[in-house]
Amino acid sequence: TARNWLNAGVTERMVDCLRALGVPIQIDPTGPGRATLTVQGRGLHGLTPPSAPLFCGGSATTMRLLMGLLATQPFTAVLDGHEGLRRRPMERIAKPLRLMGATIHTTDGHAPVTITGGPLHGIDYEMPVASAQLQTAVLLAALGADGPTILRQPGPARDHTLRFLHGQGAQISESNGLIRFDPAGFRPRPFDITVPGDMSSAAFLLVAGLTVPHSEIRLLGVNINPTRAGLLDVLQQMGGHIQAENIRHEGGEPVADLTVSASSLQGTTVQGEVVVRMIDEFPVFTVAALHARGRTLVRDAAELRAKESDRIDAVVAEFSRLGARITPHPDGFEIEGPQTLSGGTVSSHRDHRLAMSLAVAGLSAGGPVIIEDAQEIGESFPGFVDALRSLGAQIEEKD
Numbered sequence: 001t002a003r004n005w006l007n008a009g010v011t012e013r014m015v016d017c018l019r020a021l022g023v024p025i026q027i028d029p030t031g032p033g034r035a036t037l038t039v040q041g042r043g044l045h046g047l048t049p050p051s052a053p054l055f056c057g058g059s060a061t062t063m064r065l066l067m068g069l070l071a072t073q074p075f076t077a078v079l080d081g082h083e084g085l086r087r088r089p090m091e092r093i094a095k096p097l098r099l100m101g102a103t104i105h106t107t108d109g110h111a112p113v114t115i116t117g118g119p120l121h122g123i124d125y126e127m128p129v130a131s132a133q134l135q136t137a138v139l140l141a142a143l144g145a146d147g148p149t150i151l152r153q154p155g156p157a158r159d160h161t162l163r164f165l166h167g168q169g170a171q172i173s174e175s176n177g178l179i180r181f182d183p184a185g186f187r188p189r190p191f192d193i194t195v196p197g198d199m200s201s202a203a204f205l206l207v208a209g210l211t212v213p214h215s216e217i218r219l220l221g222v223n224i225n226p227t228r229a230g231l232l233d234v235l236q237q238m239g240g241h242i243q244a245e246n247i248r249h250e251g252g253e254p255v256a257d258l259t260v261s262a263s264s265l266q267g268t269t270v271q272g273e274v275v276v277r278m279i280d281e282f283p284v285f286t287v288a289a290l291h292a293r294g295r296t297l298v299r300d301a302a303e304l305r306a307k308e309s310d311r312i313d314a315v316v317a318e319f320s321r322l323g324a325r326i327t328p329h330p331d332g333f334e335i336e337g338p339q340t341l342s343g344g345t346v347s348s349h350r351d352h353r354l355a356m357s358l359a360v361a362g363l364s365a366g367g368p369v370i371i372e373d374a375q376e377i378g379e380s381f382p383g384f385v386d387a388l389r390s391l392g393a394q395i396e397e398k399d
Contacts, residue, residue, distance in 0.1 A: 004195045004221075007035040009352075009379035013057040017066055021077075022048035033382035041190065044072060044144050053078040053112065058308060058350070058379065060088045061133055063111060067093050068137030071102035072144030073117040080112040084308055084350055093137050096125045100141055100149075122147035122183075129303070130177075130276050132158035132227075139165065139172075139181055148182040155273055158227045160253070167252040193251045196223035200353075201381045202258065203231050203281045208360050208391070209260035210240045211291045216261040217391065224256045230277025231285060232258075238265040238292055267294030267337060275300045280307075283357035286315050289335045290324055291364070298332035309349035318346040318358060322365060343367020352379040359384070363393055 005011070007029060015025050015037075024040040047069075056062040056079060063079050067090070070077050080086075091109035098104055100123050103116040122145050127134055130153050139161055142149035155177065162179065165172045168189065171182040202222045209217035224232065224244060236242055241263045244256040265288060270278075275298075278285065282304055289296035304311040312333055316326045323342040327334040343365050348355035355374050362369030374397075377384050385395055 001192045002037040002039075002195055003193070004030075004197075005035050005037040006195070006198065006380075007033050008382050009057060010059040010061065013055070013059045014062045014065070017050075017054040017056065017062060020050045020052070020054055021073075022046075031383075032386055041188070044187070045074070047073050047075075049075040050077055053080045056081040056085060056111075058082055058084050058376075060085060060308075063088075063090065063113065064093045064133045064137050065140060067097060067104070067113060067115060068140030070115045071097045071100065071104075071117045071120060071141040076114065076116040078112055078114050086111045089306055092128060092131070092134055096123060096134075096138050097141055099123050099125065100138075100145055102141070120145035122149040124150040124152075126152045127154060130155040130157040132161065135179065136161040139179075142181050143183055143186075143188070145183060148180060148184075150181075151179040153177040153179065155276060156227055157276060158225070160225065160228075163225075163252040196250050196253050196255045197221045199223050199225070199228050199232070200280045201384075203284050204356050204360050204381070204384065205387060205391075206231070206235065206240075206242065206258070206260050207284045207288050208363055208388070210235065210242075210263050210265065211287060211360075212363050213262050215391075216259065219258045219260070221250070221255055222258050223253050224258075225253050227277055230274045231281040234268060234270055234274060234278065234285070235265075235288060238268050238288065239263055240265060240288075265292035267292045267296040267335070269297045269299070270301075271297075271299040271332075275303075279303055280353060283311055283315055283351075283353045284360055286319060286324075286326070286333075286335070287357060287361045290319070290337050290339045290341065290361070292335075292337045294337065296335045296337065298334070299329065300331055302331040304332075307353075308351040309354060311351070311354065314349045314351060314354055315357075318349070318354065319361065321346050322358075322361060322369065341365040343369055345370040345372065347371075348373040348376050350376050352376040352381070356381060356384055359388065359395070363388070 026038040028036045090106050094104040100120040105114045170186050209215045241261045243259045247256045316328045321344045346358050355377050
């Protein structure tokens with residue numbers, strides 16, 4: 001049972017796919033965008049062949065994790081999604097799973113993906129990028145493999161899966177980027193967990209609190225896992241007034257209540273290991289950078305070009321429509337601030353994080369901001385609009 005489960009588009013896609021694989025799942029809503037999730041486990045090899053391709057919508061996380069899970073199953077399945085997902089790279093996931101013994105065909109390195117599972121063996125694998133999704137896909141496959149699996153990461157990646165498996169009693173360790181997992185004798189057991197508040201969702205409210213004059217916002221129960229809290233570190237380095245209180249552990253993760261207030265920010269350089277720790281937060285970080293005094297430079301973030309949109313080109317294009325001056329780089333962007341934004345009509349590029357970032361920008365813009373295709377917001381933060389309204393924002397929704 002998972003309490004405080006995010007009931008949103010990205011998680012619904014995973015539930016739909018698991019149900020199609022024969023997994024009984026019950027969802028009991030508990031509030032806007034929240035529910036209690038109850039899953040009846042089928043064991044390591046108890047899934048059933050799907051009767052149709054598994055549709056992952058726009059969720060690369062769903063597709064990549066299912067690739068790892070399906071590598072252990074003795075049948076063939078097809079994974080597909082909408083046009084945006086078909087542009088996301090899948091070969092980096094397929095390669096280590098093939099080395100473990102699965103048969104996988106991608107479409108020029110992308111979806112649709114056809115996968116036939118079978119007997120797997122552990123591998124010693126040098127990861128080309130520090131990616132929690134790649135790490136998790138391989139570890140899911142390793143659950144059903146013979147022998148230990150070793151992953152060598154080029155840098156830090158989110159460690160939620162490692163924490164969870166360790167809490168389940170798995171023989172798993174991580175040191176200096178080397179992960180070793182031995183599945184011998186390990187069998188997952190039923191569990192109850194309370195899911196902490198998501199830092200990627202909290203990011204929008206943190207930046208809103210910092211950039212809208214006279215603001216003060218208190219966010220309860222936010223996951224402050226260091227591998228995920230890069231934005232928090234950077235905003236505090238820029239002079240952001242953010243206090244973490246009541247620090248505790250929930251579900252194996254560090255959690256805190258955060259209080260943020262309007263602040264005078266200074267430009268900074270974001271590069272190196274912190275980039276991975278805030279890779280999903282760069283669209284809304286742009287808003288903070290536009291309010292900061294001096295130069296803000298982002299480098300080492302080429303992975304942004306392989307997200308739901310090209311998040312470098314899309315950020316430059318859409319914020320420019322609001323009067324922003326942003327210089328793109330192949331692996332990042334540069335902003336000289338502070339800059340005052342005007343109103344205007346912008347596009348979400350069907351990217352939920354870009355849509356919400358533009359909405360946060362609109363809170364302090366000189367005129368109304370109209371966001372086209374804003375329905376994508378429900379993919380990851382269905383309570384976003386209500387949250388902003390509760391803080392006094394004037395938001396009108398139109399079909």
